[in-house]
Amino acid sequence: MLVHLSIRQFALVEHLELEFRRGMAVITGETGAGKSILLDALGLTLGDRVDAGMVRRGADKAEVCASFASNVQARRWLDAHDIPDEDDLILLRRVVSAEGRSRGYINGRAASANDLRELSQCLIEVHSQHAHQRLLQKDTPRQIIDAYGNLRKQADTVAEYWTSWNHLARKLRSLQETSAELLAQRQLLGYQVEELRQLAIGATELDDLETEHKRLANAESMLLSGQQALAASAGDEGRDAGAVRMVWKAIQQLDKIDDQHPRLDEARDLMQQAHILLEEAGSSLRGYLEQVDINPHRLQQVEERLGEIFSMARKHQIQPQRLFDHWQEQEAALAAMSLSDEDLDAMRQQEVELHDRFMEAATALSAARSEAAARLDRDVCGHFESMALGKARFFTELQTLDSQQASRHGIDQIQFMVQTNPGMPAGPLAKVASGGELSRISLAVQVVTAATSEVTCLIFDEVDVGIGGGTAERVGRLMRSLGERGQVMCVTHQPQVAAQAHQHFMVSKISGDEQTHTRICELNERQRTEEIARMLGGVDITHNTLVHAREMLALVKQG
Known part of the structure; x- marks a missing residue:
């Protein structure tokens, strides 16, 4: 339900704040007063196209805010888009610059025009003479039939199948x-995997082999260098040339000096430490030399294995270090194929x-849709007499598709058809019905399906085109009954329709010396009587038209 509408610097409107209630609201005014401005402004928040002409002359931007009471369908959309639903209210805002650029917002979050259009379809339905209205959209007949026949759960099952x-x-x-x-591909991959399996490289094998190869290849030079280092530090057997002996002799000579000088003590301590370190180094060198292995046979084995690994890496055009991981990846790819x-x-x-299960469920859904469509057609046509459409015939055409043309929505191609006059061919609603007929047919469909619709705010623009008198009164009653279930807004020229409203807004144009303003205000009881009298009698409001207007309003109150 639309709760509040704020309009600033839009077209001829400088600033308007309008409050709306449940029930039926009408918008009236003299021809040329700009009754469409309110709906155009509201359409801006619903994602309609924008242009710079919407901005009031002299202003840098136009801004429209619409507050709606939330519903289940709208909350579901907000949850899917991670937008908070604050206080069960949804605020749609659109700002248009003087250059024609626009910004949209949903509950304060930036939103695209498409987001506004999607969410608005959960909140409001616009029934107008324009081609974009929901009744003419491709999916609408199916959605209406499924909702009217309580077939949504069945349709969801078909979609899953x-x-x-x-x-x-x-x-x-x-x-x-x-x-x-x-x-x-599988044969080639299988051959490559078999090669890798035969190679059977380990995860760390390459690093281990390279370390071992370095040690084996340099074993002789390492042994010689180690022996020479040991001889230099410990000396050869039977000789006193080693560093250990030389340091020990130096310590003995220092011990012969009879002097307590601190620097001498420091030198003696350092010599003793050096002697200990040299002995430990010699011990470590002996241990190392004992494990140095000169093994030409093992060296040959390691070199051959490294050659196999490098050759396989070149063949697969990868670095040798990636060979093990590559093997595992190829195994996984082969398993997948x-x-x-x-x-x-x-x-x-x-x-x-799965095909048979889908077709069985889709066929059952198609039969249920056919039954629901027949009931809908009968109920919609039942309102035509009261809407001056007595000679028209409305029916639903269901075309059964084969399984190759089927979709998640089933095997039905559904469209609404109408025959406006006997003897004339029937055709799709959008191509055959005039603007006024289309609005009244939309009203009839909405009255019939209102009990199953989740959208509680409906707008009808010019539904009274081409009708008058008793027909207009009956259309007004239908709209009033529809408004009592939620909210209906209607732009009308007919006093019989306006008299049925729970809330009445009048649009007027005020021309000043420099600019023209459009004003929209809610009428009280006296003002409303005068407006309906004007609609009945034209420019001059007479005693008779005032009496007639009071009688019309009194009859509505009596029910």
């Missing part, structure tokens, strides 16, 4: 179309079963 079947069918079709190519004929047969059987 179709999704499962379509997913598997596409996967199977892709496999079958590329089976020859897949076979060649290893689809046997038995697997394909099982997939084909499953695809047939």
Whole structure:
């Protein structure tokens, strides 16, 4: 339900704040007063196209804010887009610059025009003479039939079955179309994997082999250098040339000096430490030299293994360090491609079963839709006499599609058809009905389906075109009954329709010396009587038209 509308610097409107209530609201005014401005401003918040001409002359921007009471469908949309629903109110705001650029907001969050359009479809339905109205949209007849027949749960089941079947069918079709190519790829991959399996490289084998090869290849030079280092530090057997001996002799000579000088003590301590370190170094060197292995046979084995690894890496065009990981990746790829004929047969059987399940559910849904459509057609046509459409015939056309043309919505192609006059061919609603007929047919459909619709705010623009008198009164009563279930807004020229409203707004144009203003205000009881009298009698309001207006309003109150 629309709760509040704020309009600033839009077209001829400088500033307006309007409050709306449940029930039926009408918008009236003299021809040329700008009754469409309110709906145009509201349309801006609903995602309609913008242009610079919407901005009031002299202003840098136009701004329109619409506050709606939330509903289940709208909250579901907000949750899906991570937008908070504050106090069960939804605020749609649109700002248009003088250059024609626009910015949209939903509850203070930036939003695109498409976001505004999507969310607004959960909040409000606009029934006008324009081609974009919901009744003419491709999916609307199906949505109306499913809602009217309480078939949404059944339709959801069909959609689930179709999704499962379509997913598997596409996967199977892709496999079958590329089976020859897949076979060649699988054979090549299998050959490559077998090579890698025979090589059977370990995860750390390359690093281990390179370390071992370095040690084996340099064993002789390492042994010689180690022996020479040991001789220099410890000396050869039977000789006193080693560093250990030399340091020990130096310590003995220092001990002979009879002096307590601190620097001498420091030198003696350092000599003793050096002697200890040299002895430990010699011990470590002996241990190292004992494990140095000069093994030409093992060196040859290591070099051959490294050659195999490097050769395989070149063949697969990768770095040797990646060979083990590459092997694991190729194994996984081969496993993913290893689809046997038995697997394909099982997939084909499953695809047939899913197809049959979908077709069974879709056929049942189609039959239920046909029954619901027949009831809808009868109920809608039942209102035509009161809307001056007595000779028109409204019906729903359901065309059954084969499984290849089916969709997640089932096997039905649904559209609303109308025959406006006997002897004339029937055709799609959008192509056959005039603007006024279309608005009244929309009203009839909405009255019939109101109990199942989640949208509680309806707007009808010029539904009274081409009617008058008793027909206009009956249309007004229908709209009033519809408004009592939620909220209806109507732009009307007919006093019989205006008299049925719970809330009445009048649009007037005020021309000043420099600029023209459009004013929209809610009428009190006296003002409303005068406005309906004007609509009845024209420019001059007479005693008779005032009496007639009071009588019309009194009859509405009496019910």
